[in-house]
Amino acid sequence: MRSVILRIFQILSILTALWILPTPLLLAVEPAFVRESIRARGMGNAFTAAANDEMLFFYNPAGLRSVRYNIYEVTGFNFTTNQNTLDMGNSSSSASTLGEIAGQKIYIEPNLGLLSHVNSRFGWSFFSGALLDFQVRNPVFPYLETKAYIQTGIAGGMAWSFLDYQLDFGLGAKIVQRAGIDTKQHVFDAAIVEITEDQKTTKLQNKFSNKAAFAPDVGVTYHFDSVHNMEPKVAVSLQNIGGLDFEGAGKVPMTMNIGVSTESEWRGFDIILAGDYRDLTNSQNLVSVGSIITTRNLKLGAEMGLNRLFNGHHLFSIRAGRNGPYNSVGWSVNLYGFKIDFAKYSQEIGGYSGELEDKRTSIQVSLIF
Numbered sequence: 001m002r003s004v005i006l007r008i009f010q011i012l013s014i015l016t017a018l019w020i021l022p023t024p025l026l027l028a029v030e031p032a033f034v035r036e037s038i039r040a041r042g043m044g045n046a047f048t049a050a051a052n053d054e055m056l057f058f059y060n061p062a063g064l065r066s067v068r069y070n071i072y073e074v075t076g077f078n079f080t081t082n083q084n085t086l087d088m089g090n091s092s093s094s095a096s097t098l099g100e101i102a103g104q105k106i107y108i109e110p111n112l113g114l115l116s117h118v119n120s121r122f123g124w125s126f127f128s129g130a131l132l133d134f135q136v137r138n139p140v141f142p143y144l145e146t147k148a149y150i151q152t153g154i155a156g157g158m159a160w161s162f163l164d165y166q167l168d169f170g171l172g173a174k175i176v177q178r179a180g181i182d183t184k185q186h187v188f189d190a191a192i193v194e195i196t197e198d199q200k201t202t203k204l205q206n207k208f209s210n211k212a213a214f215a216p217d218v219g220v221t222y223h224f225d226s227v228h229n230m231e232p233k234v235a236v237s238l239q240n241i242g243g244l245d246f247e248g249a250g251k252v253p254m255t256m257n258i259g260v261s262t263e264s265e266w267r268g269f270d271i272i273l274a275g276d277y278r279d280l281t282n283s284q285n286l287v288s289v290g291s292i293i294t295t296r297n298l299k300l301g302a303e304m305g306l307n308r309l310f311n312g313h314h315l316f317s318i319r320a321g322r323n324g325p326y327n328s329v330g331w332s333v334n335l336y337g338f339k340i341d342f343a344k345y346s347q348e349i350g351g352y353s354g355e356l357e358d359k360r361t362s363i364q365v366s367l368i369f
Contacts, residue, residue: 030349031284032252034058034153034176034244035111035127038078038364042330042343043301044321046274048259049221049235050301053312054116054368057125057155060237060259061170062219064159067120069312071368076113078341078364082106086361105135105349105358113366124156131180135349149180149249157217165223172217174240179210182250209248215240230262243283253283259299270314272303288352295353296324309334311368323347325354339366 037055040047047055051063054073084104111129118125133147157172219237237257244252261274276299279286287294301321305314311334319330326346333340341364350356 029285029351030347031255031279031286032250034151034155034174034240034252035129038080038341038343038362039303039317039319039330039332040301041323041345041362042319042321042328042341043272043274043303044299044323044328044345046259046261046276046299046301046321048219048237048257048274048276048278049233049261050259050272050274050303054113054118054123054125056118057123057157057172057174057217058239060219060221060235060257061157061172061217062159062168062221062235062237064118064123064157064170065120065161065165065168065221067118067123067312068308069310070119071117071123071312073113073116073125074367074369076116076339076364076366076368078111078362080107080109080111080360080362083359083361106132107134107358107360108132120159122156122158124154126154128152144183144185146185147180147182147250149178149182149246151176151178151180153177168219168221168223170217170219170221172219173214174217174244175212175214176244176246177210177212178246178249179208180246180249181208182246182248183207207248209246211246211249213244213246215242215244215252215254217241229266230264232260232262235259235261254281255283256280268306270305270308272301272305274301274303275299294324296348299323301328309336311337313339313368319343321345326357334368337367337369339368340364341366 035058037047047059051059052066054071056063082105085106085108088104109131114126116125117123130150131147135145137143153174153176155172155174157170159168159170161168217239219235221233221235224232238254240252240254243254255278257276257278258280259274259276261272264271278297278299286296303317303319305317307315309315313334315334317332321328323345325348328343328345330343343362345360347358347360349358
C-alpha cells in the first residue's frame with residue numbers, strides 16, 4: 001500500500017512540475033542553419049550582399065557574380081565552441097547534478113569543407129559537419145534542450161548578369177544528409193516513461209532521425225553607380241526554399257534575407273561595409289508576439305583587407321560587426337594558400353534580444369588556391 005501511495009505521489013509531483021514550468025523556456029531559440037562562414041561571423045554575419053567567396057551558397061547565390069578570381073578550396077576545417085564549454089573543460093571541479101549545470105550551455109561545432117570551387121559563373125562546395133548543442137534550463141525543474149547531429153552535403157549554383165552588369169541573378173541548391181536528434185524535453189518526461197513503461201528508452205529512440213533533404217536557393221543583387229569611390233549594392237535572397245526537414249534531426253526553415261553593402265579602396269586597403277536584416281517572414285520565430293521586427297535579425301559588419309592575393313583573399317584582414325545586440329570581431333591571415341580565420345562573436349539564446357548572451361569562438365584553417 002505504501003509503495004502505491006508513493007508512486008501516486010511521484011506522478012502527481014511530476015504533473016504539477018510540468019504545469020508550473022515557466023513558459024519562456026519554450027520561447028528560447030536560436031536560428032537554425034546548415035553552415036555559416038567564419039569570415040561572416042567576424043562581420044556580425046552581415047553577408048547577404050557582401051558574399052563573394054566559397055561560402056556564398058549559404059547566403060546568396062547571386063554573390064557568384066562578385067567573385068573576382070577562380071577560387072579552389074582544397075580543404076577547410078573549422079571549429080566553434082562557446083565560453084561555457086571552455087570554462088567547464090578548464091574547471092577542476094565537475095558538476096554532479098542537473099541543477100549545478102543549469103544555464104551552462106554546451107556548444108561544439110566542427111565543420112569540414114572539401115574540394116570547393118567558385119568563379120564568377122558557377123561553383124560548388126562539398127561539406128560535412130557536426131553539432132552538439134546541449135543546455136539544461138531551470139534548476140528547480142530541469143528542462144533539457146538537446147541538438148546533436150552529423151551531416152554531409154553539397155551546395156552549388158550558377159549566376160548571370162543583366163542590365164549592363166548592374167543586376168545579378170543566382171540560382172543554387174543544397175542536398176544534405178543529417179543524422180541526429182533535436183528535442184526539448186523536461187527531465188520528468190523520462191520519469192513518466194520509467195513509471196508507466198517497461199522500456200524507458202523507446203521514446204528517445206523514436207526521436208532519432210537519419211534523413212536527406214533538398215532545397216533550392218535564389219538570390220538577386222543590384223549594383224548602384226559608384227559614389228565617392230564606393231560601390232554600393234543591395235541584395236535579396238531566399239535560402240532553403242520550402243525548408244530542409246530532417247524530421248527528428250531538426251528543420252532549417254526557408255528564410256528571406258535582405259542586405260546592403262559597399263566596397264571601396266582606401267590607402268591600399270579594400271574596405272567592405274555591410275548590413276543585413278534576416279528572415280523577413282519570421283520563419284525562425286525570433287520576433288516577439290506583437291512586434292514586427294527584432295534586433296536579433298539585424299546584422300552589421302565591416303572588413304578591411306590588405307593586399308588581395310591570387311586566390312581572391314587578402315594577405316591580412318580584420319573584421320568587426322554587430323550580431324543583433326552583441327559585438328563580433330575577427331581576422332584572417334593568408335599565407336599564399338594556407339589561410340587561418342578567427343572570429344569571436346555572441347549568439348542570443350534567450351527568448352528576446354539581449355536576454356541571454358552566449359559567447360563563442362571560431363577558428364578555421366584552409367588550403368585555398
